Amino acid sequence: MKTTGYILQDGGKIYYEMSGNPDGQPLLMMHGGLGCSDDMEVMMPWLSAAYLMLRIDFRGHGHSTLGDVPLSYAQYQKDVEAVLAHLNIHQYVVFGFSDGGTVGYRLAIVHPEQVQRLITLGAQWRLEKDDSSIEMLKGLTAEMWLQRYPDDVDKYNIYNPDPDFKRLVSQVKALWLDRSAAGYPYQSVEYIQCPTLVMHGENDFLFSLDEAVELYHHIPDCHFANIPLTAHAAHQEAPGLVGTMLNDFLLADLSGTDRFCD
Template sequence: MTVFNHRGGEYLTVGDARLYYEQLGAPDAPVLILLHGGLGHIETFNAITPHLAHRWRVIGIDSRGQGMSTLGSAPLTYERMQHDVERVIEHLALERVSLIGHSDGGIVALRMAASQAVTVDRPVTIGAHWALGENDPARALYEGITAAKWSGLFAEDVARYEAINPQPDFARLLEAVRGMWLDDSEHGYPAASVGGISAPLLVVRGDRDRLVSRANALELVEQVPGAQLLNLALADHSPHETHPQWLLPVVEAFLNQ
């Protein structure tokens, strides 16, 4: 199997939440963990997993409350999602990992690389904020989103969530994720802590991304020593889904350095 399909994976219990994950590729290959975007699931990486699974032991984790993972009762924060991923790494006895994180998953990847609680060899972020400024246009979008609006925009995604999640409650999930997006505390965006990232970092942004500005991506690269920016012309917020043929050669070259 070279794609995620929400069948045959495993669960890890963290507190009162159950985290679902799947693995692809050879068990003895270098480990690459894929972290999906907000209100998504691991299948969103399936345009690139067949290629990656030839070289890597690819692990996809459904973030708590999303995909087939349950939400639990604790407040949802980027810090909590970071610790969830670290618990999966500990559970699988992984000594070192590389990361590809999209949007929310990229924010978690930045927090992990900055904290250095686990050994992160090479993080890749796609369409991910490192901080959300007071005047960032994305803030107004987050403030105005509702479950009804999201369902109208992404009806198929919501239907998939309701079909596979063990405890589906999209309105509750949307409020939890929205609160995380707007969280300005130390439990949220990595902010200035990204300056402590020592691992080589690749920051990917589609030039038609209406959520993460070019300035935000450039600010991140300028704060992390040696970080590199891939700004893909004509691509949107999710180039791993819409333009994998442009993204993969650069990501593969970066990971294999």
């Protein structure tokens, strides 16, 4: 049975939905930029029914309104924290894709007593000034996104109470290019204490293998999986493989092991 709701936060309405076992361990699932919580649906058949699934639409995405504050990873984090407090959830595990994973790093750094395990997919943790993705991100337009992902934009226009896709794209671009303390965690990932699984699509054009491997070496209790024959959104290209790996990692007894997947 699914439960949905909104909270009011910093001028925006933040949407959440819960499903699964109401008495189970909360599994917070966070989508990528310009997506929505629906993007996680493809993995649900491979996840244990023992979990309480919590999905949140980031500010401006899906059913959540943009409000009047600038987007940043710090603001996403603040919104998620507000939803968790509203639902009285104090310990949880995290799966985050892309932007959702970046927020996951930030949550795990700031709340080591709350985040019990962290799984990320295609999630950047830094943006160097000469990063090869910068020029591509600077050139992104709402029209380009609409041409490439028309179904996603149609869904956004149906779901969102106050749709303005051009404004959303402009703010998301600024977030992706933000190298301030409100953005990527950079070296702070070294403070992540929970067991972490970093997943990387073999042909990911945004999150390089070199960056993923370097992250693996920065997080103390980190495990790594390279997902073959997939690109950035490996959970949608190979939902059975990613979903099963996610589920296995959450249920694994990691005591006495240094790495889950080398």
